[in-house]
Amino acid sequence: MDRPSILVENLFKNYGQTRALDGVDLKINPGEMFGLLGPNGSGKTTLLKILCSVLDYTSGNVEVSGLNVLRDSMQIRKIIGYVPETPVLYESLTASEYLDFIGGIRRIDHESIEKKKDRFARAFEIEDKMDTFVGSLSFGTKQKVAIISSLLHDPPLIIMDEAMNGLDPRSARILKDLLSEYASRGRTIIFSTHILEVAESLCSRLAIIYRGNIVDSGTPGDLKSRSGGRKLEDIFLEATNSNDLNMVVNSLKETILQ
Amino acid sequence: MKVRILELSRRLVIEERFIAIKNLPRFIRRTGGSATEGKRYIDRQIFFGYNVSVAAMIAFSALLTVTQVRLPYHLAHIQTLSLVLYSYIFLISLYSFLMHANVVISYKLMEPLKLLPTDMENSVLPLSWFIFTGSPSLFVIIPPLTAYIWYTGNIYSVFYGITWAFIMLVLGYSAGSAMVFALNGKNKEKRHLKNGVIANIVRVSLFILVFALFEVAMQIPQEIPILPVIASFPLYMAVPLLGIPYIVFSLGESLSFMYFGIAITLLYVLVATFSFRFINKRTIRKIIRIEMEQAQSFSPSRKNGKTGYSFYGSLIWKDLKTMVRNPQNLLMVLIPAFLVLPTLISLFFFSPDLSFNSVSIYYSMITIVVLASAFYSITLLMSEGDGIRILQTLPVRNIDLMYSKGFVGILLFTFIVVPVSVIFFLKIHGNPVIFLLFPVNLVIAYSYSTLFSLRRLLKKIPKGADTVNFYTFGGSYELIALFILSSVLAGIPAIASSIVQLRIPFETFSSQASFYLMTFAMNAMALFLALKLSRKGLGF
Numbered sequence A: 001m002d003r004p005s006i007l008v009e010n011l012f013k014n015y016g017q018t019r020a021l022d023g024v025d026l027k028i029n030p031g032e033m034f035g036l037l038g039p040n041g042s043g044k045t046t047l048l049k050i051l052c053s054v055l056d057y058t059s060g061n062v063e064v065s066g067l068n069v070l071r072d073s074m075q076i077r078k079i080i081g082y083v084p085e086t087p088v089l090y091e092s093l094t095a096s097e098y099l100d101f102i103g104g105i106r107r108i109d110h111e112s113i114e115k116k117k118d119r120f121a122r123a124f125e126i127e128d129k130m131d132t133f134v135g136s137l138s139f140g141t142k143q144k145v146a147i148i149s150s151l152l153h154d155p156p157l158i159i160m161d162e163a164m165n166g167l168d169p170r171s172a173r174i175l176k177d178l179l180s181e182y183a184s185r186g187r188t189i190i191f192s193t194h195i196l197e198v199a200e201s202l203c204s205r206l207a208i209i210y211r212g213n214i215v216d217s218g219t220p221g222d223l224k225s226r227s228g229g230r231k232l233e234d235i236f237l238e239a240t241n242s243n244d245l246n247m248v249v250n251s252l253k254e255t256i257l258q
Numbered sequence B: 001m002k003v004r005i006l007e008l009s010r011r012l013v014i015e016e017r018f019i020a021i022k023n024l025p026r027f028i029r030r031t032g033g034s035a036t037e038g039k040r041y042i043d044r045q046i047f048f049g050y051n052v053s054v055a056a057m058i059a060f061s062a063l064l065t066v067t068q069v070r071l072p073y074h075l076a077h078i079q080t081l082s083l084v085l086y087s088y089i090f091l092i093s094l095y096s097f098l099m100h101a102n103v104v105i106s107y108k109l110m111e112p113l114k115l116l117p118t119d120m121e122n123s124v125l126p127l128s129w130f131i132f133t134g135s136p137s138l139f140v141i142i143p144p145l146t147a148y149i150w151y152t153g154n155i156y157s158v159f160y161g162i163t164w165a166f167i168m169l170v171l172g173y174s175a176g177s178a179m180v181f182a183l184n185g186k187n188k189e190k191r192h193l194k195n196g197v198i199a200n201i202v203r204v205s206l207f208i209l210v211f212a213l214f215e216v217a218m219q220i221p222q223e224i225p226i227l228p229v230i231a232s233f234p235l236y237m238a239v240p241l242l243g244i245p246y247i248v249f250s251l252g253e254s255l256s257f258m259y260f261g262i263a264i265t266l267l268y269v270l271v272a273t274f275s276f277r278f279i280n281k282r283t284i285r286k287i288i289r290i291e292m293e294q295a296q297s298f299s300p301s302r303k304n305g306k307t308g309y310s311f312y313g314s315l316i317w318k319d320l321k322t323m324v325r326n327p328q329n330l331l332m333v334l335i336p337a338f339l340v341l342p343t344l345i346s347l348f349f350f351s352p353d354l355s356f357n358s359v360s361i362y363y364s365m366i367t368i369v370v371l372a373s374a375f376y377s378i379t380l381l382m383s384e385g386d387g388i389r390i391l392q393t394l395p396v397r398n399i400d401l402m403y404s405k406g407f408v409g410i411l412l413f414t415f416i417v418v419p420v421s422v423i424f425f426l427k428i429h430g431n432p433v434i435f436l437l438f439p440v441n442l443v444i445a446y447s448y449s450t451l452f453s454l455r456r457l458l459k460k461i462p463k464g465a466d467t468v469n470f471y472t473f474g475g476s477y478e479l480i481a482l483f484i485l486s487s488v489l490a491g492i493p494a495i496a497s498s499i500v501q502l503r504i505p506f507e508t509f510s511s512q513a514s515f516y517l518m519t520f521a522m523n524a525m526a527l528f529l530a531l532k533l534s535r536k537g538l539g540f
């Protein structure tokens, strides 16, 4: 058995007095397509940032491919492709220049950057936008550029924070297929979403996070068969509106995981 | 309505600071993440910062005044000093507005206002600038005014002195607005990238030229060491800037002289008011439009031929491109040039005996090293803005940033220093050793000061930072700290060489060339040490 791609033990993160993560335990194996699902403010972004070693945590233990996120930060950044929640790019570079920049930093040779740029741009239908300044691109196009930039170095670990946001249906579909392809080749993929359908159709396993806690996890097979007749959307809305943790867990258990 | 505008002005200033410091561990620790505590913390910072600036202005000016009143003809010296101080108000007003506008534009701070059906933004921006950033510079005029009244009992000077301080402040604001207005170009849909860059550079050069004329004008009275006590003809008072000392300290005291002073003061009040009214609305409309249309005004003309750079190449090219293409960043990069080139131009034209004195010019060039290394280090990191989030997900270490940003700064600095050196060499007819070592020494001194400055600043950017701006580093304090740090660093080799020259009576040490050689040796050592030491303790 390989060592896990992600190992999180008893992870706490406080922003001042706000507790964003409240004792998270998580283990993700290589080749898994893992979905992190939860309502707004439940700690998804915080957790993903810590995995990427972008953010320090308060206490606990976090290992990524056997590397310590505090100590081996540079090593981890090399093996991760990260798409943040909102695309932040250099606005005064063109999309193409931006990808060249990322490629240069990741020490990828010219030809393969060119080849990948072409291929990805065609897949996401942004060939005609490649020489436009990022600052004048639409939100969705920026998101596409951010996604491409995270995949340029063919990372063994892909972390996407609500990457489907702002994508048109066609591109969302392409991204899903692409991610499935990556997963089938042994890459590990973790992404967060608050859209159950996305998680359901993609993931090999998912965890539900609420108020900084992983309240449950399971395979999509379980989820699917146990969701009964109720619409997933209703279940989700019920979970987000509830203020009581037990009620949420119970309702999720009743209707999704039983 | 008035209260709302004041409140909004304050909001703007709080916002500027909040986005910068919200992720700083110090801020989180002090406030525990509570919003009221956070607000109180920032309020305190603003209040404290304002008082420190006022105190610094008064102290700086008092120091200058004290040195002047001990001289013979001290009244005339106070007059000359006031000329410097009034132009200082103008320049500070201009720069601080540029800084303020830069942050407001980069973070779209006016965005919420333009959705509201009011035109409050026209007053909010100038007011927030005036109350929190611009007004401290008014205080520089107090010490010489006090001294003057102490000696002469002429209380009319209070009225004139304060009125003129306001006039200069408003003119500085208008000039700054004009620069923001002009540099942000016509918001036409498609403009070609190349033309855009060239147009930016042309505009900036024009500004430098105007400033050069301004400073040349300032230099004229300094050529005449003491201003004639009574103006030979009252029309002289009408000359922009030069007339101020006569009007404020109206020694003439003849009745016609006084009327004339009042008339000119009124005239300039009108000019200041008019220029403010004329430019302010336009600039603010443009700032809001920039926010809306963002970079749409640019569109590159053709496919970029060369692609792919090495690791450092990528970092450096990225910085150069974002600097040149973004008018806000370009202005920031050119601030040291604004400060320095005009002075040098006037020095060149008005100092007859440069050939004896290349060492003293070297010393004045160290000021440029100090200014540039502080400004560039801050600007290069500030230009990163939200981009810091990109860098924090990439395998880029702080050391890499220090070297790449340092290198870009050195490039920019070399651009300023080499032409200056050539001009001086032409004037000095000095020997080739000096010609070579003059710029080389300056560039080396710049290099190690900037390495240390960048190192200091990089350590202040917390992990998980959302953005970087002026206040990430602590705002004006940090700027002052960097000035002090780099004056010490860049000054030591030169001062040590001068001491050696004074103390060791050998012929070999006494020439100008040997000054440059000794300084070079020490600078080289300092650079070596800087390269060794600066990489330590930078984190990963």
Ligand SMILES: Nc1ncnc2c1ncn2[C@@H]1O[C@H](COP(=O)(O)OP(=O)(O)O)[C@@H](O)[C@H]1O
Binding pocket: A015, A018, A019, A020, A038, A039, A040, A041, A042, A043, A044, A045, A046, A047, B023, B033
């Ligand atoms: N920089 C920050 N400072 C203070 N609190 C924060 C910060 N970022 C996130 N939080 C808080 O942490 C919690 C989790 O946020 P986040 O991880 O962004 O949730 P999600 O991505 O699931 O919507 C929220 O309560 C949020 O308010």
Ligand SMILES: [Mg+2]
Binding pocket: A041, A044, A045, A046, A085, A161
């Ligand atoms: Mg989130």
